[in-house]
Amino acid sequence: MKLSNKTKATLETILVIGLILIIPLFFAMKTAAEQNAATNTSVNIEPTIADAPVVTQENAPDDNKVIEPKQPPACAFPLDQTTTEQSTPENYTFFEPQMVLTPQANDSIVEIVQWLPDNQRVLLVQNFNDTTRQNIELFNPQTGHVQLYATRSQxxxxxxxxxxxxxxxxxxxxxxxxxxxxxxxxxxxxxxxxxxxxxxxxxxxxxxxxxxxxxxxxxxxxxxxxxxxxxxxxxxxxxxxxxxxxxxxxxxxxxxxxxxxxxxxxxxxxxxxxxxxxxxxxxxxxxxxxxxxxxxxNFDGWAFLGRWSPNGRYLAIVRNQEPSFPANSTDLAVMDAVTGKIYTMGVTPEEMVGRHYVDDIVWAPDNHHLLTLGSVLSFPGCSPDCPKDTRLYLVDFETGQADPLISQFTANTSGTNLAWSPDGSKVIALCPKLCQFFVQTSGK
The missing domain is CATH 2.130.10.10 (YVTN repeat-like/Quinoprotein amine dehydrogenase)
Structure with missing residues (x-):
């Protein structure tokens, strides 16, 4: 059959239009089939950096969310696990201090940590000039023997x-x-x-x-x-x-x-x-x-140093009541774990002009007395490095009595100046170098 030129043109146009419609449909069907196959096929694909989900503040896990700090509840008294047994106050007589450790040429500050339970040896930290290292040592004041346990960074x-x-x-x-x-x-x-x-x-x-x-x-x-x-x-x-x-x-x-x-x-x-x-x-x-x-x-202030009495009934702190560092002044505060009562005292005589400080505290074995280092900075406008009048006091916190014992003490960092042996027989201190004095005990 012969077709006219007009008819041929019409058929060609229809064929082109058909191809235009069929080809996209074919690819659409192919894509759908591939997607269906992918849905039913288990394939492990390691995500790349681009594929990895972005963690934002909104979708972060709960562990990463910033938690608003809150105030703990006030402690209730008597505190749990508190003993109500009363210990007997003792009378203490202190003998003259004796030098027990001769400093070496490179020695700097000695820090007193604690007496050992044997009442014979003392745990010390020895600092050195021109170095950032320090020794941890056991020292026997009676024999002078020093045993090195470790060296660490300051x-x-x-x-x-x-x-x-x-x-x-x-x-x-x-x-x-x-x-x-x-x-x-x-x-x-x-x-x-x-x-x-x-x-x-x-x-x-x-x-x-x-x-x-x-x-x-x-x-x-x-x-x-x-x-x-x-x-x-x-x-x-x-x-x-x-x-x-x-x-x-x-x-x-x-x-x-x-x-x-x-x-x-x-x-x-x-x-x-x-x-x-x-x-x-x-x-x-x-x-x-x-x-x-x-x-x-609540101590109506906060602590530079905290010490529990040997029986755990009383907590003594060196207290600062102003948001200042270095402190303008500090005092002694003792809390009774049975009643919650707070005993406070300044230790140093009020008639001494200057800024008054409690530098260090250590409990007596009788749970009623403390040895306290008290200092007065003679010039209130002076920097904390100026010389201070530092003395050792025996304090009865319940009566507020503070008896001066020895003058010319050295006060270093709180908690490193004093230690009283567990049996009450001796004290080691910085006066101004490392010294020991014996203590006689008799009941009141």
Whole structure:
């Protein structure tokens, strides 16, 4: 059949239109089939950076959300685990101090940590001039024998004696960048007397403190948002949730992390956590390391140093009542864990002109008296490094009586100047070098 030119043109036009319609339909059907096959086929595809989901503030996991700090409840009295037994006050007679350690040429400040339970040896930290290292040592004042246990970077957090290990547990700084010294890990180590054979207990800690129960049966330290615990053999115990940032309710400057010091209450599972910082009020908390319960103690101020009485009934602090650092003045405050009553006193005579300070405190074995270093800065406008009139006082906190014992004392960092032996027979102190004086005890 012959077709006219007009008819041919019409058929060609229809064919082109058909192809235009069929080809997209074919690809659409092919794509649908592939998608259906993909839906029913298990294929593991590793996401690339471009494929990975973007985590925003809105879809972040709950653990990453910023939690608004809150204030703990006030502690209720009597505190749990409090003894109501009354100890008998003693009369103490102090003999003249005797120099027991002759400083070496390179020796700097000696820090007194504690008497050991044997009443013979003292745990010390020896600093040195022109170096950032310090020695942890055991010292026998009677024989003069010094035993080196470890050497560490300079640290304000003290070591502690562990009777069950016959060793010392201590925090240290592992410096990762020697050029700046600002990159470091916080660690905990144990030494049993050989400084060349040390045991690393914990690494990458959140804070430097190591809290040790007075009988040496337990250790606690701050891990990431939890309090880790070890028993006397360094076996791990179940940790409790404890994030200091969650209780930093007065925080005015978020550029510095909240740092705590600790004092473990004897014969209990409670630790006194305290902090202070320049320009802001600190905190005085009580944490139960078994239950995780936290409460706040009100001292109408905050603590530079905290010490529990040997029976755990009284908590004494060196108290600052103004948001200033260095402090314009400090006093002694003692809390009764049975009643919640706070006893306060300035220690140094009021007639002495100047700024008055309590620099250090240590409990007597009778739970009623404290040895206290009291200082007066003669010129109120003088800097904290100016010479101070520092003296040793025996304080009865219940009556407010403060008896001066010895003058010409040296006051270093709070908590490093004094130690009273557990049996009450002797005191070691800085007067101004390391000295020991014997104590005679008789009941009142």
């Amino acid at each position: 640290n304000f957090d003290p070591p502690a004696w562990m009777p069950g290990l016959n060793g010392v547990v201590y925090p240290d700084m592992n410096i990762l960048n020697n050029d700046t010294g600002k990159e470091f890990n916080r660690q905990i180590w144990v030494s049993q007397g050989n400084p060349n054979s040390l045991q690393l207990v914990a690494d990458n800690l959140a804070q430097f403190y190591v809290a040790v129960k007075p009988d040496g049966s337990q250790i606690a330290y701050q891990s990431e948002k939890q309090l880790s615990k070890l028993d006397a053999s360094l076996k791990a115990q179940t940790p409790i949730i404890f994030d200091p940032a969650g209780w930093d309710y007065r925080r005015s400057n978020n550029s510095f992390a909240l740092s705590f010091k600790t004092a473990w209450r004897p014969n209990t599972s409670q630790i006194f956590f305290y902090s202070y910082s320049a320009g802001s009020m600190g905190y005085t908390y009580l944490l139960d390391v078994d239950s995780g319960q936290l409460c706040e103690l």
